Amino acid sequence: xxxxxxxxxxxxxxxxxxxxxxxxxxxxxxxxxxxxxxxxxxxxxxxxxxxxxxxxxxxxxxxxxxxxxxxxxxxxxxxxxxxxxxxxxxxxxxxxxxxxxxxxxxxxxxxxxxxxxxxxx
Amino acid sequence: xxxxxxxxxxxxxxxxxxxxxxxxxxxxxxxxxxxxxxxxxxxxxxxxxxxxxxxxxxxxxxxxxxxxxxxxxxxxxxxxxxxxxxxxxxxxxxxxxxxxxxxxxxxxxxxxxxxxxxxxxxxxxxxxxxxxxxxxxxxxxxxxxxxxxxxxxxxxxxxxxxxxxxxxxxxxxxxxxxxxxxxxxxxxxxxxxxxxxxxxxxxxxxxxxxxxxxxxxxxxxxxxxxxxxxxxxxxxxxxxxxxxxxxxxxxxxxxxxxxxxxxxxxxxxxxxxxxxxx
Numbered sequence: 338x339x340x341x342x343x344x345x346x347x348x349x350x351x352x353x354x355x356x357x358x359x360x361x362x363x364x365x366x367x368x369x370x371x372x373x374x375x376x377x378x379x380x381x382x383x384x385x386x387x388x389x390x391x392x393x394x395x396x397x398x399x400x401x402x403x404x405x406x407x408x409x410x411x412x413x414x415x416x417x418x419x420x421x422x423x424x425x426x427x428x429x430x431x432x433x434x435x436x437x438x439x440x441x442x443x444x445x446x447x448x449x450x451x452x453x454x455x456x457x458x
Numbered sequence: 459x460x461x462x463x464x465x466x467x468x469x470x471x472x473x474x475x476x477x478x479x480x481x482x483x484x485x486x487x488x489x490x491x492x493x494x495x496x497x498x499x500x501x502x503x504x505x506x507x508x509x510x511x512x513x514x515x516x517x518x519x520x521x522x523x524x525x526x527x528x529x530x531x532x533x534x535x536x537x538x539x540x541x542x543x544x545x546x547x548x549x550x551x552x553x554x555x556x557x558x559x560x561x562x563x564x565x566x567x568x569x570x571x572x573x574x575x576x577x578x579x580x581x582x583x584x585x586x587x588x589x590x591x592x593x594x595x596x597x598x599x600x601x602x603x604x605x606x607x608x609x610x611x612x613x614x615x616x617x618x619x620x621x622x623x624x625x626x627x628x629x630x631x632x633x634x635x636x637x638x639x640x641x642x643x644x645x646x647x648x649x650x651x652x653x654x655x656x657x658x659x660x661x662x663x664x665x666x667x668x669x670x671x672x673x674x675x676x677x678x679x680x681x682x683x684x685x686x687x688x689x690x691x692x693x694x695x696x697x698x699x700x701x702x703x704x705x706x707x708x709x710x711x712x713x714x715x716x717x718x719x720x721x722x723x724x725x726x727x728x729x730x731x732x733x734x735x736x
Contacts, residue, residue: 341733342730343725343726343731344722344726344727345730346727369702369733370733377725378725400733402726402733404724404725404726406725407722407725408723416720416724420724423721423735
């Protein structure tokens, strides 16, 4: 899996490039190819490093866009309609910190927010 | 246009064709349901220019009869045009690579320019944007008696235009030339080049005033900051187009400022969102 930075000047894009250079991995791709999906980083660093390493581990040809929205944590679900408007096909993966909440609480909050914008999981 | 592409002593309009090799280049658009095109047909060393208006003279290219409005050349810059009616009159193209040519124009037309009162006005405008305070522009002898265009400071000093920051130079030349040409269509390539945010704000206001007078302003930029500022000040009249040229095919998508802002909030920079938007 390769990552296409949808905001190359953002901190996560810079961090992914930095870790790529450090470990001599080719993770980011600048090529304009159809995206198989988009990874939404809800919390930024160090999740960007995790995505970079996962991307390397899941080595393959598919290209996924990676974004870090302005809003954090569950707030990122507010921008899902914007992504759905432009992503012709493929999946959206949201990477979010669990922190002190249990998974069920997070899941029901995500469901509530998504249904509020007319989307279901 | 030719001068923006000239490389060493290689000139001409071959750059219009994909990889310099294709036989035809065509620009199409649809306005109010009506289709328009501008076509460049190559027959080395000639390039025949035809439009959807069917104006001009008849000529044969290969086995095909065409009506062409003008002729360009793949290897030289001479441009014979039969009529200007087929094209928009008085179009002004600016790019930072053409600023030096602007100097020559100012030099050759100084008598006309100096009496328009535009130099004083532009000098004062520039003063508001830089630390130096200028009152006028002059052409005077410099070292060795050779002429130079100078900005005249409030303290009575002269500074050659070429010694000012490139943003200031671009601003002065653009403003003065615009006042002389009063074009119907104003094109500016890489408008953000050399401008600090203060100057960018100032030219954004200027563009809005130009548009309010019924003129058209078409700008290209790689700067999201510039696009947001200019479109923001331009309001409803401003349109943003994301463009790309891939393998000889030019694509464009119209975006509103709100769409650009929303995408930015989502972490998507429209300048690299080609896989999603085009």
